[in-house]
Amino acid sequence: MRKLWKNRPMWIALIAIVLLIVLAAFTANGRNDAAGDGLFRNAAAPVSGFLHTVQQEVGGFFVRVFAPSALQEENERLRETVLEQQMKLALLDETEKENARLSELLNFAQANPNMRFVTASVIGRDSNPYIDTITLNAGSRSGVTEKMAVITADGVVGRVSEVGPNWCRVKTMCDEKMRISVMVQRTRDEGMLGGLYEEGGEILGTLLYYLPGKADVRVGDVIRTSGIGGFFPKGLYVGTVIAVNDGGKGTHDAIVSMDIDFLHLEDALIVVGVDEAIG
Amino acid sequence: MKRRLWLIPAALLAVFLDAFILPFLSQNGIRPLFTLSLALAATAVTKVQDGLLIAFFGGLLTDLFCNPYLGLSAAAYLVAVAIMYGFVRKAEKGRALVILFAAVASLAAEALIFIFSLAIGARFDAMRLLKTTLPSLVLESLAVFPLCALFRSREKGNSFFK
Incomplete structure (x- = not known):
């Protein structure tokens, strides 16, 4: 164990770990509260946005190339969802119309209580x-x-x-x-x-x-x-x-x-x- | 120096997989961290410096691309490599043990991430821990073995994985 602590790479790693945790905590604050209104967050925001876009685009490209079935499945699922929503919408529209017609008849019936x-x-x-x-x-x-x-x-x-x-x-x-x-x-x-x-x-x-x-x-x-x-x-x-x-x-x-x-x-x-x- | 050169593309590939491919292919959030597996394998087969470098730069790059807290993955990977190194130093040979050592090291990395998340106010979610974190950890540990075999075919450094 003593040898381990005498090991220079391990010391460097330990210091790096501490510094990295501090850095992580700093970026966490930067995201959550007013402390993050400082220079770091403002400077990092466009870079972060760019990296996120790159990640989405590159990842999406490889998924499209290597896992088209996943996309097809998602596409199919979305299509089904759209159809389902359209049907619900049509049904709702029909119900509204029926409601209007029946309301009209009800009004007429109430106006003629005899x-x-x-x-x-x-x-x-x-x-x-x-x-x-x-x-x-x-x-x-x-x-x-x-x-x-x-x-x-x-x-x-x-x-x-x-x-x-x-x-x-x-x-x-x-x-x-x-x-x-x-x-x-x-x-x-x-x-x-x-x-x-x-x-x-x-x-x-x-x-x-x-x-x-x-x-x-x-x-x-x-x-x-x-x-x-x-x-x-x-x-x-x-x-x-x-x-x-x-x-x-x-x-x-x-x-x-x-x-x-x-x-x-x-x-x-x-x-x-x-x-x-x-x- | 020559040895480290071929590790660079391997590490970049691992980061690429972690940051760009796996987020889209993961099922139910289960997603092994290849960069960590690579760093652990490098620690077991080549030298600890290699593992530390992969852990540091790979972790930072992964954080940069897809993690909200810059440096957290790097710190966690470094902890895992340090623990792996501790095991490797003590065991003379351990072809089969490497998976177990990797599992403990990955667990330590996950523990660091978990404690950090709790410290910044994340909610403790036991189900998520069981359903995603632990399976991911198992996959990471299992991935270390073939990586060690791959490294071993190229390197004659550390005598642990023989």
């Missing part, structure tokens, strides 16, 4: 471009029966024509044979709404006819259900008059534009009951 509704989603559509029939995911188990009114916050959709245990088919306002009794909100004149009005192959709206000869119908008038016939509760919004045709035989015809986009309809309310006392 009616009882069943909310349903569209699960089927006719291939007919006019979309005269849609299928909803609510049926007799939810209390749905034939001829019940189907509406949205944007207006009347149609009437239930067929009911299954958990589905129902709805004849929409686009159906040629669909007729509902309506009234002009401003004048209270009643008429019959039904049948599509086309011009040059383009559907402009539905026809409003059987209006009294003295009826003062104007463009922009709001059309609501009259309640006659009992199928549709009174006062439901249907659409707006976009054109008036004076037939000259004591009656008026008008074209009513509906706000509902039947091609993109996704959710609807089925009116399963009306409390007349409140209404």
